[in-house]
Amino acid sequence: MSNIGTYDERRKNFDWSISEEELEYKPENVINIGWYCSDRICQMGKADKLALIWEGFGGREKKYSYNDIRLASNTIGDFLQKCGIKSEDRVCIFLDRIPELYLGFLGILKIGAIAQPLFSAFGDESLLVRLENAETSAIITQRKHVGKVRKIIDKLPHLKHVIIVDHDGKKPLKEREMVFSLEEAEPVENLKIYPTKAESASVLHYTSGTTGLPKGVKHVHYSLIGQYLTAKWVLDISDDDIYWCTADPGWVTGTSYGIIGPWSLGVTQCVLDAGFSADAWYRFIEKHKVTVWYSAPTAIRSLMKAGDEVVKKYDLSSLRHLVSVGEPLNAEAVVWSEKVFGRPFHDSYWQTETGAIMISNYPGMKIKPGSMGKPFPGIEATILDPETYNPISQPGRIGLIAFKPGWPSMMRTYWKNEETYKSKFVNGWYLSGDRANIDKDGYFWFIGRDDDVINTGGHLVSPFEVESALLEHEAVAESAVVSKPDEVNMEVVKAFVVLHPGHEPDDDMELNIMNFIRKRLSPLAMPQEIEYVESLPKTRSGKIMRRLLHAKEWGEEIGDTSTLEDE
Ligand code: PRX
Numbered sequence: 001m002s003n004i005g006t007y008d009e010r011r012k013n014f015d016w017s018i019s020e021e022e023l024e025y026k027p028e029n030v031i032n033i034g035w036y037c038s039d040r041i042c043q044m045g046k047a048d049k050l051a052l053i054w055e056g057f058g059g060r061e062k063k064y065s066y067n068d069i070r071l072a073s074n075t076i077g078d079f080l081q082k083c084g085i086k087s088e089d090r091v092c093i094f095l096d097r098i099p100e101l102y103l104g105f106l107g108i109l110k111i112g113a114i115a116q117p118l119f120s121a122f123g124d125e126s127l128l129v130r131l132e133n134a135e136t137s138a139i140i141t142q143r144k145h146v147g148k149v150r151k152i153i154d155k156l157p158h159l160k161h162v163i164i165v166d167h168d169g170k171k172p173l174k175e176r177e178m179v180f181s182l183e184e185a186e187p188v189e190n191l192k193i194y195p196t197k198a199e200s201a202s203v204l205h206y207t208s209g210t211t212g213l214p215k216g217v218k219h220v221h222y223s224l225i226g227q228y229l230t231a232k233w234v235l236d237i238s239d240d241d242i243y244w245c246t247a248d249p250g251w252v253t254g255t256s257y258g259i260i261g262p263w264s265l266g267v268t269q270c271v272l273d274a275g276f277s278a279d280a281w282y283r284f285i286e287k288h289k290v291t292v293w294y295s296a297p298t299a300i301r302s303l304m305k306a307g308d309e310v311v312k313k314y315d316l317s318s319l320r321h322l323v324s325v326g327e328p329l330n331a332e333a334v335v336w337s338e339k340v341f342g343r344p345f346h347d348s349y350w351q352t353e354t355g356a357i358m359i360s361n362y363p364g365m366k367i368k369p370g371s372m373g374k375p376f377p378g379i380e381a382t383i384l385d386p387e388t389y390n391p392i393s394q395p396g397r398i399g400l401i402a403f404k405p406g407w408p409s410m411m412r413t414y415w416k417n418e419e420t421y422k423s424k425f426v427n428g429w430y431l432s433g434d435r436a437n438i439d440k441d442g443y444f445w446f447i448g449r450d451d452d453v454i455n456t457g458g459h460l461v462s463p464f465e466v467e468s469a470l471l472e473h474e475a476v477a478e479s480a481v482v483s484k485p486d487e488v489n490m491e492v493v494k495a496f497v498v499l500h501p502g503h504e505p506d507d508d509m510e511l512n513i514m515n516f517i518r519k520r521l522s523p524l525a526m527p528q529e530i531e532y533v534e535s536l537p538k539t540r541s542g543k544i545m546r547r548l549l550h551a552k553e554w555g556e557e558i559g560d561t562s563t564l565e566d567e
């Protein structure tokens with residue numbers, strides 16, 4: 001029997017107090033995610049149970065019990081406090097998926113500070129805008145990433161500490177840099193846990209929009225109530241599972257379900273900090289006997305591409321439940337996973353802003369391959385008419401996905417951007433910015449985004465950010481960025497570029513521009529193709545019409561061009 005039992009029954013009798021009671025939380029009490037994910041599990045008699053099995057490049061392995069993660073997070077929290085970090089200060093974690101990332105996350109929360117995880121492949125410009133916006137006080141990083149911090153530190157007066165966790169003691173430290181080694185530090189047995197309340201800020205995740213700078217999505221400690229129960233009912237995690245979430249905690253899946261969900265449930269989780277290959281992933285599942293696997297469509301499509309033969313080389317019989325998130329999970333991928341793993345991937349849908357899973361396919365519920373499933377019990381979801389913002393009652397009609405506000409893990413605001421936050425609510429609904437329809441059985445079918453944001457391999461990229469960075473390149477006069485279709489990543493970034501006179505549109509230039517973006521922003525934001533054009537289509541008011549370029553890439557109808565400049 002699955003944890004959720006019968007979906008329809010759960011929906012009928014649902015109250016978030018189910019989660020509060022299981023977590024022994026009473027309104028107005030202290031609620032601290034760092035404590036819940038380590039100290040509480042130890043107090044429940046599971047101090048010696050494995051919390052983390054970590055594997056790095058070349059098969060290097062480390063294991064941590066719940067008592068180990070309790071002590072390690074105490075130690076990091078204590079170190080931060082001694083540096084002068086106080087409650088609500090922002091502490092950025094800029095690390096590969098090494099143990100310090102996971103343990104540091106808990107340590108930051110334990111002292112009441114706000115964790116700001118950032119993807120370690122971000123370039124200096126991506127890092128700068130996010131640290132500037134959050135007025136971050138400290139950054140925890142590695143030797144190999146410190147160069148990016150050094151490049152921008154003069155522009156960051158709030159950043160008081162650059163903490164390097166793997167310093168070899170040889171190279172001299174620069175201004176504001178300091179060394180912390182978890183292995184060498186004296187373990188701190190007793191740390192005073194900061195008495196955070198439900199509405200105390202916990203995590204700040206940055207997400208990209210069509211326009212403007214990335215937005216800092218503010219979450220609070222009460223989000224635990226949602227993350228705990230969704231991990232239990234959707235991912236179906238139980239005490240003796242071995243759980244693997246393939247997402248990087250630089251993104252919300254990697255924190256909500258790569259740290260908070262599994263550890264608040266006291267389960268053993270595995271982390272693989274190595275590059276992707278089908279063999280490496282299957283070997284990892286076989287070696288650690290992974291039972292519950294949370295991954296993403298691009299990874300699944302890459303595994304499909306690697307073929308069925310490679311699956312047969314490994315014993316994957318431990319796998320019990322498979323779930324996917326981040327982008328549309330095509331029906332073929334569901335059918336394929338059923339064929340090769342004997343289990344279908346269950347699609348789940350949510351966002352950085354929602355903090356936890358909103359729509360999903362549940363264990364025991366009939367899956368319609370290609371559909372996202374149904375709203376989590378306790379979540380009221382609908383499709384709104386894009387003109388009137390009223391719910392659409394006809395099955396199959398496309399509209400905007402919207403949710404009735406009030407679930408525990410909902411973002412509380414965009415950092416220093418209350419106006420944009422408010423603009424997300426209309427007629428008492430939270431607008432997700434995605435389009436879908438609902439069939440006659442209540443299943444949601446994803447159609448697409450309602451903006452220009454590019455979802456490449458499950459990662460959101462802002463065309464505006466890429467266009468702005470392109471303009472910093474000395475050869476680029478104008479640019480427009482759209483998505484183009486891709487077999488594995490669903491869509492990738494494509495840039496249309498007008499060069500300044502005197503610059504040649506050759507292969508060298510293309511590579512040069514691509515690398516420029518990779519270094520400044522990230523490998524995800526790097527255009528996979530650059531098309532040189534004489535001019536870009538613009539409206540009479542001078543705005544670039546991305547819509548036209550997008551339609552051309554996707555072979556779609558161009559639509560109304562009556563405001564085009566050249567007409
Ligand atoms: O467009 C939807 C897409 O990813 C967006 C959220 O991205 P992010 O905030 O980075 O969070 C990703 C992980 C929670 C959504 O607005 N998306 C997410 N899940 C799905 C999806 N698109 C289709 N199907 C999904 N299951």
